[in-house]
Amino acid sequence: QMQLQESGPTLVKPSETLSLTCIVSGGSINTYYWGWIRQPPGKGLEWIGIIHLSGTTYYNPSLKSRVTISQDMSKNQFSLKLTSVTAADTAVYYCGRRIPVAGGWFDPWGQGTLVTVSS
Amino acid sequence: DIQLTQSPSFLSASVGDRVTITCRASQGINSYLAWYQQKPGKAPRLLIYAASTLQSGVPSRFSGSGSGTEFTLTISSLQPEDFATYYCQQLYSYPLTFGGGTQVEIK
Numbered sequence: 001q002m003q004l005q006e007s008g009p010t011l012v013k014p015s016e017t018l019s020l021t022c023i024v025s026g027g028s029i030n031t032y033y034w035g036w037i038r039q040p041p042g043k044g045l046e047w048i049g050i051i052h053l054s055g056t057t058y059y060n061p062s063l064k065s066r067v068t069i070s071q072d073m074s075k076n077q078f079s080l081k082l083t084s085v086t087a088a089d090t091a092v093y094y095c096g097r098r099i100p101v102a103g104g105w106f107d108p109w110g111q112g113t114l115v116t117v118s119s
Numbered sequence: 120d121i122q123l124t125q126s127p128s129f130l131s132a133s134v135g136d137r138v139t140i141t142c143r144a145s146q147g148i149n150s151y152l153a154w155y156q157q158k159p160g161k162a163p164r165l166l167i168y169a170a171s172t173l174q175s176g177v178p179s180r181f182s183g184s185g186s187g188t189e190f191t192l193t194i195s196s197l198q199p200e201d202f203a204t205y206y207c208q209q210l211y212s213y214p215l216t217f218g219g220g221t222q223v224e225i226k
Contacts, residue, residue, distance in 0.1 A: 044219050045163065045208075046217070047217065050215070060214040061120070094162055098210075102150075102172065103169040105165055105168035105210065106153070106163075107165040
């Protein structure tokens with residue numbers, strides 16, 4: 001059974017770069033799409049972006065200038081970098097797999113990691 | 120960007136009730152819609168994809184319908200474990216947007 005686990009610092013200072021990694025077990029990332037979603041405390045879900053096995057990326061236009069998603073096939077993981085963070089970037093960050101069949105869906109998801117932006 | 124509007128944003132219901140949640144898209148998305156359930160402190164769980172296909176392991180009391188711009192998630196007989204927040208997501212075009220969520224609480 002495939003499992004995803006987010007890892008990285010849980011506290012980031014304003015103006016710095018948020019960096020998270022999603023470690024995939026029970027399957028290869030050399031398939032489909034892999035993405036990031038976030039959820040500010042008490043709020044709804046926001047799609048951040050996605051990377052295809054080819055390396056092609058798609059980002060939310062609202063974050064595009066600050067986001068980079070990359071993948072490391074040799075380590076079976078993919079990563080998120082978000083630059084110039086502010087308090088508004090405080091959120092639970094989830095990684096997930098997108099299967100683009102019959103319209104597609106996200107499954108499975110990681111358990112999520114709360115990243116707080118504060119000095 | 121395609122906007123998804125869920126209604127209601129909050130509903131109070133009793134065990135055994137039939138519950139319907141609506142998701143409207145700002146433009147046609149064919150049947151490229153998924154529904155998720157989220158409980159406090161947990162990641163979202165896929166319930167339905169392609170608007171009406173039940174994910175493996177999801178109870179049959181959950182069903183989805185619709186295409187184009189209007190979609191519904193129905194719970195035929197609400198169970199105690201169904202009290203949660205539900206989100207729709209369109210996968211028709213990037214960015215892959217979510218609805219604002221519907222919180223289902225116990226009456």
